[in-house]
Amino acid sequence: MVSGTDSHVVLVTGASGGVGRGIAIACGQAGWTVWIAARRAAEGEAVADEVTAAGGAGRFVACDAGDDASVQAAIAAVIARDGQLDGAVHNATSGLSATKHGPLASYGVADMEDQIAVGVRGAWLLARHAFPHLKATGGALLVLTSEAGFEGKAGLPVYAGVKAAQRGFLRALAREWGPEGVRVNGLAPLATTPALVTAFAHDPEMEKRVMGRNPLGRLGDPVRDIGGAARFLLSRESAYVTGHTLMADGGACPVT
Amino acid sequence: MEHDILVIGTGAPETRGIADALEARMVTLEPGGAAGWRAALDPEPPAATVIVALFHPLHPPEPAVVLDPATWAARSDGPLLDWMVALGGAAALCADGGAILAVVDEVPALDAAGMAPEAGVAEGVAALVRSLALSEGKRGVRANTVSTPFRLMRKPPVLPPPPLAGFPGTFEGDVLESIRLLLSPHAAHFSGHVFPADRGRSW
Numbered sequence: 001m002v003s004g005t006d007s008h009v010v011l012v013t014g015a016s017g018g019v020g021r022g023i024a025i026a027c028g029q030a031g032w033t034v035w036i037a038a039r040r041a042a043e044g045e046a047v048a049d050e051v052t053a054a055g056g057a058g059r060f061v062a063c064d065a066g067d068d069a070s071v072q073a074a075i076a077a078v079i080a081r082d083g084q085l086d087g088a089v090h091n092a093t094s095g096l097s098a099t100k101h102g103p104l105a106s107y108g109v110a111d112m113e114d115q116i117a118v119g120v121r122g123a124w125l126l127a128r129h130a131f132p133h134l135k136a137t138g139g140a141l142l143v144l145t146s147e148a149g150f151e152g153k154a155g156l157p158v159y160a161g162v163k164a165a166q167r168g169f170l171r172a173l174a175r176e177w178g179p180e181g182v183r184v185n186g187l188a189p190l191a192t193t194p195a196l197v198t199a200f201a202h203d204p205e206m207e208k209r210v211m212g213r214n215p216l217g218r219l220g221d222p223v224r225d226i227g228g229a230a231r232f233l234l235s236r237e238s239a240y241v242t243g244h245t246l247m248a249d250g251g252a253c254p255v256t
Numbered sequence: 257m258e259h260d261i262l263v264i265g266t267g268a269p270e271t272r273g274i275a276d277a278l279e280a281r282m283v284t285l286e287p288g289g290a291a292g293w294r295a296a297l298d299p300e301p302p303a304a305t306v307i308v309a310l311f312h313p314l315h316p317p318e319p320a321v322v323l324d325p326a327t328w329a330a331r332s333d334g335p336l337l338d339w340m341v342a343l344g345g346a347a348a349l350c351a352d353g354g355a356i357l358a359v360v361d362e363v364p365a366l367d368a369a370g371m372a373p374e375a376g377v378a379e380g381v382a383a384l385v386r387s388l389a390l391s392e393g394k395r396g397v398r399a400n401t402v403s404t405p406f407r408l409m410r411k412p413p414v415l416p417p418p419p420l421a422g423f424p425g426t427f428e429g430d431v432l433e434s435i436r437l438l439l440s441p442h443a444a445h446f447s448g449h450v451f452p453a454d455r456g457r458s459w
Contacts, residue, residue, distance in 0.1 A: 068325055103391040104344040104384065109291045112340045116333050120376060124320060124328055131321045149379070152386025152448065158340060160387050161380040165336055168379030169320075172368035176319050243365075 009082045010234055011035040011074065013065040013126060014092030016043035018193035019144060019222050021050070023089060026227025027234065028056025033082055037063035037074045038092075065092035065122035075129040085133035087234035090126045090166075091144040094118040097159045097195075101202060104157040112158050119162035123169060131182065140183040142233050143170045145245060147188050147253035155203070163188075167245055174243030185233045186245035190252055191220040216250035261439075262303035262349060264342050268311035270407070270427055274359065277432050278439075280307070287312075288334065290341040297345035302354075305439055306346040309359040310338055314407060317370025331373035339381050347388050353396035357438055358385045359431065362403035364458040366414050378403055382450045389448035398447035402434045405454050419456035430455070 010027055014020045016038035024034045028051035036051070036058065038044040044060040051058025059081070063074040078085050094115040100107065123143050134141060148156055149163030167186055174184040190196075190210070196219070200207040211217070220226050229248040232238050247253055261280035265271025266287045275282040283300060285293050312335045315327070323331070339358070346356050362378035363371045381401060388399040409424040417423070425431070430453040437443060438451065452458045 103347065104340065104387060105348045107340070107344065109337070109341060112337055113333075116336055120336060120380075121328065121333055124323075124332070124372075128321045128323075149383050152383045152388075152390055154387060154390035157384055157387035157391070161336065161340060161384040164383030165332075165376035165380035167376075168368075169332075169372050169376035171365050171379075172363075172370075172372035172375035173320055175365075175369040176321075176372065 008032040008086045008235075009035070009078065009084050010087035010089065011037050011078055011085060011130070012089040012091055013037045013063060013122065016040045016047055018195060019189050019191055019226050020089070020091040021047045022191065022222025022227040023091065023230040024051050024058070025054050025223045026231045028052065028054035028058060030231055030235070031055055033057040033059065035074070035078050036060045037065070039064055065090070065126065066117040068125055071122070071125040072129045075133065079133060084137050085130060086137045086139040087142065088126050088130040088134060088139070089142045089144065089230065089234070090123045092118055092122055097156070097162070099198070100158075101155040103154065107158050115158050115162050120165045120169065123166050127173060131177070134182045135180050138181045140185065140234050140238070141170070141173070142230060143184070143186045145186045145188050147190065147247065147249055149188070150253055170245070171243050178242055183238070183242040185238070185241060185243070187226070187230055187233060188245055188247045188249060188253070189220060189226040189229070190214070190249035191222045191226045193222060210252065214250040214252040218250065220248055220250060260304040261307065262300065262305070263307045263309060264297070264346060265309045265311070266338070268309075270311045270431070271309045273427060274307060274309050274432065274435060278435070285342070290338045293341045293345060297349060300349055302349050302351040304351050304354040305357070306350045306354070307357045307359065307435065308339070308342045308346050310335065310342060311361065311407065312338070317410070319370060320372040323373070328373060332376055335377045336380050339377065339384060343384050343388060347392055350392065350397050355439060356385070356388055356392065356397060356399040357435060358401045359435065360401060360403050361405070361408050362452065363405050363408040364452070364454055366457070367405070367409060371408060374408060386448045393447060398444070400438050400446055400448070401450045402431065402438065403450055403452045403454070404431050405457065406430060413457070418454065421455070423455040423457055425453055425455055
């Protein structure tokens with residue numbers, strides 16, 4: 001059981017599938033109210049139903065994580081209905097991050113801009129609009145980053161750069177928000193997601209490399225393994241943890 | 257080959273200082289015009305060493321949540337894009353067996369409040385350079401980063417003080433000497449590293 005779950009309200013961007021869905025359901029299992037903030041309404045509504053079925057209260061709100069007005073409106077919708085926000089999770093990632101592979105010189109400027117807009121700017125936008133409400137509840141911001149941000153990636157350099165930038169951002173933000181009683185942490189997952197399945201299909205050797213370095217010998221489950229770690233970082237059980245990036249990757253990344 | 261060094265920058269005096277100190281040729285790119293940088297870099301001949309030293313305009317420390325979107329873009333998104341394009345160009349221009357070096361502003365984590373955009377960019381550059389170390393290492397190219405707080409630190413550091421006196425260091429004494437160290441034959445086996453030239457403030 002997770003302590004301190006009374007009236008816990010969280011919003012998760014990019015939660016219409018993959019790791020975001022796993023986090024949402026895991027939070028639902030604790031009885032939390034979970035807002036699925038995503039662009040795809042049908043998929044987002046379906047995840048909201050899964051949250052409710054898991055024991056929480058699932059709600060969907062349309063949100064483009066890289067758009068200032070859209071993020072602001074999503075947060076406003078949460079406050080209008082539930083009156084509080086205890087946790088905000090920036091999980092949204094550019095659709096290009098999982099489909100474009102190649103060395104840095106092969107990327108177009110538009111690809112780079114899109115990944116920066118969703119990954120880095122999106123993290124800031126969520127922080128900016130969620131902050132007054134997180135301050136009111138003594139809540140937490142969680143940013144989904146990646147081991148790529150520690151190690152770099154030969155074929156995903158822009159993704160690696162964006163994920164590392166998120167980590168630098170959240171570490172600085174933790175220092176700014178700590179005196180206000182708001183925690184900021186990161187989570188670097190390695191999980192069975194559609195994006196990873198696509199990547200394995202694109203590069204069959206990648207699966208061997210990924211699994212070969214994973215001492216636990218399996219990919220993480222988005223609900224049990226990744227969602228559970230995220231729920232911890234959003235809950236009062238991690239009340240003394242801030243500025244940290246937790247690697248939920250089966251021990252795969254040797255750099256922490 | 258000793259002086260076959262190319263320095264890529266946007267006209268900052270520090271970038272010129274690096275090029276002058278190393279007797280390197282220099283490419284000056286138009287600030288804020290990253291979309292056109294590839295065309296500017298393409299005609300350049302390859303170099304054994306390519307240094308990317310982008311020193312963006314400085315901004316006063318401010319809490320991230322009070323920044324307006326234009327300021328955020330100027331401090332975070334724009335500089336990160338610049339680095340992506342410039343480092344991609346560096347990889348294309350670096351000869352087999354050569355070296356790529358990024359020189360980036362970075363405020364130590366302990367002192368990073370008010371500088372969240374810059375903190376993000378610096379971490380992003382480190383990961384981009386590590387990505388180059390992985391992708392270009394196959395042809396013998398090594399890639400490293402020198403990070404420096406000497407421009408960003410404008411107020412006394414958060415306690416406790418840095419281990420060595422003189423924080424945040426100087427351009428000539430800390431930045432240039434770190435560059436020379438990493439370009440020397442003695443550092444030929446280093447790749448993917450970030451060297452904080454910050455008197456022991458971070459590691």
